Amino acid sequence: MKRRAVIIGVSSFALLGGCLSDDEIDARGDIEIVIDDxxxxxSEDRYQAEHAENHSIDFxxxxGSDEWxxxxxxxxxxxxxxDLLPYFAFATxxxxxxxxxxxATYDEGDASTEIAFIVNGDGVEPTEYALRDGDEMRLEVTTDD
Incomplete structure (x- = not known):
């Protein structure tokens, strides 16, 4: 899968705190990813921008939290x-x-795999739904394994 990422240097960490121009987006919300319950x-360091080798300011x-x-x-x-989160990749x-x-690869093409993309309690098409400030994201993966 082709990964899209923006690599930032140490001098760019000020951006992580919300130092943005008026034209830029500043949104946040909650995220939960559940795989087979x-x-x-x-909140592990490896997923956090401060510790990840490959992360994006875009998302x-x-x-130390699971807030996006x-x-x-x-x-x-x-x-x-x-797709922008460290240790994750998404494709269609x-x-x-x-x-x-x-x-591990989870493919909806497999009869034993279901993937649900939920925002604020409602299922969404992940390639079409643009995130908004305050959105509560939940990604659920269920397999028969």
Whole structure:
């Protein structure tokens, strides 16, 4: 899968705190990712922008929490947001959503896999839904394994 990311240097960490121009987006919300009834601990250092080798200012986590931050010039979709998180990748293959996390691949094309994308309690099409300030994101992956 092709990853899109913006690599920032140490001098750019001020941007993580919300130092943005009037033309840029400054949004945040909650995120939860659950794989086979087990929540991914997104507060772990490896998912946090301060510690990740490959992260994006467009969508990121920081401050040791699982709250998401979106800063940049354009809103990202749910799918783009997941793809920008360290240790995650998202793609669409023949209309099926495909998620990679820590070397495991979850493909909706497999009859034993279901992936649900939920914002504020409602299911959304992840490639079309652009995130808004205050959105509560939930990604649920269920397999028969």
């Amino acid at each position: 087990s929540a991914v601990d997104l 990121h986590l920081h401050g 931050y979106m800063e940049g010039e354009e809103r990202v979709t749910f799918a783009e947001a997941i 293959d023949d209309g099926d959503h495909v998620l990679e996390h820590d070397g």
